[in-house]
Each structure stands twice: as structure tokens, then as C-alpha cells.
Amino acid sequence: MQRQEALLDRAVDAANLGVSAAGDLSVWALFMNASLVVKLVMLGLLLCSIMVWAIIIDKFVTIRRINRAASGFEDRFWSGGSLDDLYESDGAxxxxxxxxxxGAAMGEWRRSARIPGVDLVRGGVKERVDRAIGITITREMDRLRRWVIFLATVGPVAPFVGLFGTVWGIMHSFSSIAAEHNTNLSVVAPGISEALFATAIGLLTAIPAYVAYNVISNSMDLFEDRLEGFGTEFAAILSRQSEERV
Known part of the structure; x- marks a missing residue:
């Protein structure tokens, strides 16, 4: 009889503990009550989320800045002023x-023009100017796209990392249930909630990364097209000036 009463008291205590834990579903409680592996998954996803938002803010600010700077430079370029003066003020x-x-195109053209006896039309100057423009565009776009690949990586990977934390947490919860021989929902719910919290963090990390990657990549592609268009027009201007000098 005493043994039955003791088992009953343990069951009641476990149920009360489960109800208490289930009632506290705050973010901090879900984190603190999770197993060590799930905690590490959550911390890793949180760190990735911080980096994702830092990259997003930096890239949006950068895109706005370079487009504003490009518009200002184009206004000065097409104002009809001297290209040499513009090179000294902006290109050098x-x-x-x-x-x-x-600056890369103008610098290559000026160096070629200073070489005695060089034919600016047939001396391969146009090819060198085009190559300088292409290399500069590639270098500048590589610099602008730095860390964007991190968004492309986090977007599809983060949900699976969160899912791994969820699966591990559920396995840990079932192990605890088996050890206590208690399948009461109030006992099962806290562990399941902690496990699912890892998936929620994974989704909250992945969704902004995926959306931002698409938006930033599209903006970068448009800006690259803008640079290539300007480079083509400027190369044509230098080619006409070379023909006029002959």
C-alpha cells in the first residue's frame, strides 16, 4: 500500500512539474530547458541570423550608395566638360x-597616347581599353558581391540545421519519457516545444537570407549592366577620339 502511494505521489509530482514547464513557454525557458546539442544548434543559428542581418544592412546601404555615386558621376561625365579634368578629379x-x-579606361588610353609612334586606331589600343574596362568591372563586382554567397548558403541550409535540432530534441524527450514511464501530455509537451523551437529559429534565419539574396543579387546584376553600358559608351567615345587624332 505504501509503495502504491509513493508511486502515485511521484506520478503527481511529475505531472505537476510537466504542467509547470509547459506553462512557461518563453524564449528563454525554451532555450534553457533544451538539451546541450539543441542549445548549440540554437546558438549557431542565432549567430548566423546576426551575420545575415549585418550583411543585409551593409549591402542595402552599399547598393544605395554606389547607385547615388554612379548617378552623380554620370551627370559630371555627360556635362560636356574635359575628360582630362574629370580623370584628375575622379578617375585617378x-x-x-x-x-x-x-579611370581604368582613361588611364590606359592616356598611357597609349603618350607612346611615340603608336597608331591609336590600329595599335591595339581599343582592345587594351576594352580589357581594362572588363577587368575593372569584374574586380569591382567581386568586391561588391563579397559575403553575398553567405546568404545563399544560409537560406537553404538553416532550416535543415533547425530540423536536426528538432529531431535531436524529440529523441531526447522520448528518452526521458521512457525513463519516467509517463506518457502524460503535460510531460511530453515541454520537450516537444523546446525541440520545435530550433526549427522556428532555423526558419527565422533562412527566410530573410533567402529573400535578401534574391533582392541583392538582382540589384547587383542591374548595377553590373549599368557599368557595362557605361564602359561600352566610353570605349566608343575614346575610339572616336582616336580616329579624330589620326
Whole structure:
């Protein structure tokens, strides 16, 4: 009789403990009550989320800045002023990608023009200018796209990492249930909630990364097209000036 009463008291205590734990579903409680592996998964996803938002903010600020700088440079370029003066003010020490493209092309053209006896039309100057423009665009876009690949990696991977934490947490919960021989929902619910919290963090990390990657990549592609368009127009201008000098 005493043994039955003791077992009953243990069952009641376990049920009360489960109800208490189930009632506290705050973020901190879900984290603290999780197993060590699930905690590590949550911390890793949280760190990735911080990095994702840092990259998103940085890239959006950068895209806005370079487009504004490109618009200002194009206004100065098409204002009808001297290309040599523009090179001295913007191209020699460029602070924006479009100014860097202009500076690379203009610098190559000026170096070729100073070589005695060089035919600016048939001396391969156009090819060197085109190559300088292409290399500069590639270099500038590589610099602008730095860390964007991190968004492309986190987007599809984070949900699976969170799912791994969930599966591990559920396995840990079932092990505890088997050890206590108690299948009461109030006992099962806290462990399941802690496990599912890992998946929620994974989704909250992946969704912004995936959306931002698509938006940033599209903006970068549009800006690259803008640089290539400017480079083509400027190369044509230099080609006409070369023909006029002959």
C-alpha cells in the first residue's frame, strides 16, 4: 500500500512539474530547458541570423550608395566638360565603381597616347581599353558581391540545421519519457516545444537570407549592366577620339 502511494505521489509530482514547464513557454525557458546539442544548434543559428542581418544592412546601404555615386558621376561625365579634368578629379583616385571603370579606361588610353609612334586606331589600343574596362568591372563586382554567397548558403541550409535540432530534441524527450514511464501530455509537451523551437529559429534565419539574396543579387546584376553600358559608351567615345587624332 505504501509503495502504491509513493508511486502515485511521484506520478503527481511529475505531472505537476510537466504542467509547470509547459506553462512557461518563453524564449528563454525554451532555450534553457533544451538539451546541450539543441542549445548549440540554437546558438549557431542565432549567430548566423546576426551575420545575415549585418550583411543585409551593409549591402542595402552599399547598393544605395554606389547607385547615388554612379548617378552623380554620370551627370559630371555627360556635362560636356574635359575628360582630362574629370580623370584628375575622379578617375585617378576613384571612390566609386563607375569612376574606377572610367579611370581604368582613361588611364590606359592616356598611357597609349603618350607612346611615340603608336597608331591609336590600329595599335591595339581599343582592345587594351576594352580589357581594362572588363577587368575593372569584374574586380569591382567581386568586391561588391563579397559575403553575398553567405546568404545563399544560409537560406537553404538553416532550416535543415533547425530540423536536426528538432529531431535531436524529440529523441531526447522520448528518452526521458521512457525513463519516467509517463506518457502524460503535460510531460511530453515541454520537450516537444523546446525541440520545435530550433526549427522556428532555423526558419527565422533562412527566410530573410533567402529573400535578401534574391533582392541583392538582382540589384547587383542591374548595377553590373549599368557599368557595362557605361564602359561600352566610353570605349566608343575614346575610339572616336582616336580616329579624330589620326
Amino acid at each position: 583616385k576613384p571612390v566609386s565603381p563607375m569612376a574606377a571603370v572610367f
